[in-house]
Amino acid sequence: MLVGDSGVGKTCLLVRFKDGAFLAGSFISTVGIDFRNKVMSIDAMKVKLQIWDTAGQERFRSVTHAYYRDANALLLLYDVTNKASFDNIRAWLTEIHEYAQQDVVVMLLGNKVDSTHDRMVKREEGEKLAKEFGVPFMETSAKSGLNVELAFTAVAKELKHRTMKEPDEPKFQLQVVNNWVCLGIMTFVIVCINTFT
Numbered sequence: 001m002l003v004g005d006s007g008v009g010k011t012c013l014l015v016r017f018k019d020g021a022f023l024a025g026s027f028i029s030t031v032g033i034d035f036r037n038k039v040m041s042i043d044a045m046k047v048k049l050q051i052w053d054t055a056g057q058e059r060f061r062s063v064t065h066a067y068y069r070d071a072n073a074l075l076l077l078y079d080v081t082n083k084a085s086f087d088n089i090r091a092w093l094t095e096i097h098e099y100a101q102q103d104v105v106v107m108l109l110g111n112k113v114d115s116t117h118d119r120m121v122k123r124e125e126g127e128k129l130a131k132e133f134g135v136p137f138m139e140t141s142a143k144s145g146l147n148v149e150l151a152f153t154a155v156a157k158e159l160k161h162r163t164m165k166e167p168d169e170p171k172f173q174l175q176v177v178n179n180w181v182c183l184g185i186m187t188f189v190i191v192c193i194n195t196f197t
């Protein structure tokens with residue numbers, strides 16, 4: 001799921017990743033939520049990503065909240081030419097903490113790095129914030145395509161890794177433990193019955 005303030009470039013980033021193009025011209029704000037699928041190859045395996053593009057505008061916040069809990073990964077964007085969008089990242093992280101799954105994959109992206117003259121947020125500031133919250137960080141440009149494929153691939157790899165991972169405890173071991181617990185309880189009950197009758 002793509003999240004972040006309105007105008008940071010969520011839709012453009014998704015279009016760049018999906019179609020390899022840049023949506024130049026007038027800015028059409030997303031209404032509510034939208035999604036696109038993309039199949040990509042990760043370590044010779046086909047992985048289908050369903051990517052949800054959310055509206056950054058405050059008035060749609062209640063709509064997007066409902067989608068957080070089903071998200072496996074969140075790409076949290078700010079615009080490097082818009083300091084307020086960077087300052088709001090802490091609030092977004094609080095929201096993620098409140099509504100998303102505890103183990104959700106989060107990646108912080110500073111978008112629009114092609115606009116070098118208008119830059120208001122230094123790369124180091126993004127890195128520092130990401131380090132503070134223990135999330136990976138990249139600077140991207142939906143316009144030039146810089147790091148777009150790389151960001152989505154990194155998240156897809158992490159999700160594939162998590163999906164393929166064996167559970168820590170094999171199920172049969174848990175069952176053996178449960179059987180021993182049951183046997184213990186039954187023995188205790190029988191001893192009690194014999195003692196009191």
Ligand SMILES: Nc1nc2c(ncn2[C@@H]2O[C@H](COP(=O)(O)OP(=O)(O)OP(=O)(O)O)[C@@H](O)[C@H]2O)c(=O)[nH]1
Pocket residue numbers: 004005006007008009010011012013023024025026027028029030031054055056057111112113114115140141142143144
């Ligand atoms: N220079 C530059 N402009 C960009 C980039 N990404 C997006 N934009 C521009 O920023 C504006 C907003 O982009 P969107 O992708 O619609 O923003 P959004 O985050 O989806 O906005 P909401 O739908 O309102 O949440 C548009 O005018 C885009 O052309 C980028 O990487 N570089």
